[in-house]
Amino acid sequence: MKINIFKTKEELYKDVANYYINVLQKKPQITLGLATGSTPISLYQKLIDAYKQKLISFKSVTTVNLDEYIGLSSIHPQSYRAFMNQHLFNHVDIMMDQTYVPSGTIDPNDAAVQYQELIKNHPVDIQLLGLGGNGHIGFNEPGTPFDSITHIVKLAQETRIDNQRFFKSIDEVPTHAITMGIKEVMQAKEIILIATGLNKADAVKAMIEGEVKPHVPASILQNHPQVIVYIDEDAASKLRHK
Ligand code: GLP
Numbered sequence: 001m002k003i004n005i006f007k008t009k010e011e012l013y014k015d016v017a018n019y020y021i022n023v024l025q026k027k028p029q030i031t032l033g034l035a036t037g038s039t040p041i042s043l044y045q046k047l048i049d050a051y052k053q054k055l056i057s058f059k060s061v062t063t064v065n066l067d068e069y070i071g072l073s074s075i076h077p078q079s080y081r082a083f084m085n086q087h088l089f090n091h092v093d094i095m096m097d098q099t100y101v102p103s104g105t106i107d108p109n110d111a112a113v114q115y116q117e118l119i120k121n122h123p124v125d126i127q128l129l130g131l132g133g134n135g136h137i138g139f140n141e142p143g144t145p146f147d148s149i150t151h152i153v154k155l156a157q158e159t160r161i162d163n164q165r166f167f168k169s170i171d172e173v174p175t176h177a178i179t180m181g182i183k184e185v186m187q188a189k190e191i192i193l194i195a196t197g198l199n200k201a202d203a204v205k206a207m208i209e210g211e212v213k214p215h216v217p218a219s220i221l222q223n224h225p226q227v228i229v230y231i232d233e234d235a236a237s238k239l240r241h242k
Contacts, residue, residue: 001208001227005236009042009196016194016230017046023126024056031062033127033185034088035138036080039194040128044088051092058094064122065101066129066138067179070152072104078166079104102178108152111178115150119184127188131195134158135203135216139179142215148181182220190226193218195235204231205238 006012020043023030034040050056065080072079081101089099100118103111129137134156140148141156153176160173167173185191195204207218208229221227236242 001222001224001229003208003229003231003236005242006230006232009232012194012196012230012232013042013046016043016192017050019192019228020047020126021050021056024058024061027125028057029060030125031064031122033124033180033188034063034065034084035128035130036065036067036083037130039130039196041087043128043194048088048091058092061094062098062122063089063094063100064119064124064180065099066127066185067177068102068104069174070104070108070176070178071174074101074105078172102150102180104174104178108176108178112150112152115178115180116184119150119180119187124188126190126192127185129185129191129193129218131193131200131203131207131218132159133162133199133203135206135218137182137185137193137218137221139177140182140185140217142217144182144217145214146186146220147183149184150178150180153177153179182217186220186224190228191221191224192228192230193221194230196232198234198237200231200235201238204229204235205240209240 065084068080074081084101102115134142139153141153155175155177164170164173206216210216210219212219212222
């Protein structure tokens, strides 16, 4: 794991955006694994800016997202498909039919099988990850086996509470989600994880310095040969070795 610690979020996002800009310039036909949540928004904004400045194009890019809420259609404002359209896809020259997000509305088991196939057909070059406060990646909650593939999950109550801020009330937060499995995340050639803020400090410590165990899904990243972690000083504050 390569750990990059930044004084400010601005420096962090500038650096990670430059990383993506370089990669997209060198390999325009890339498959990017993308993430939702508040963490990637500033990165997406910087990539939109770079596109507008004609530094990069998404014309030949394929994207594969990590997860989706069960029961939310693609036009529901809190669906992850709507999130991706709003925060990235609608503002760049990407081909919409090359953007993949698991379906939250078809039969969940069918959706999982379809997505497993899709990932096989579109191996991810760089997987972007945020980090749940409880150490989850995608929606792989603590205890998820490391050999899991795309599956349906019952969301941990703390995850629903964490994500309540995007909904009117906790009752509106879906109880289940479909997520890429940990095995599939680990198959990406490269992984970039971003975490900022004090509320991520415990999860960051467990991910980097803790034992590799299913109780901390992100700890498996210690076993991946090509991971870059971007964290700010708050998220890094509990690390023993900096
Ligand atoms: C959700 C997503 C994760 C994300 C996490 C952290 O649960 N499924 O992919 O990493 O939230 O969210 P945030 O970036 O808003 O802190």
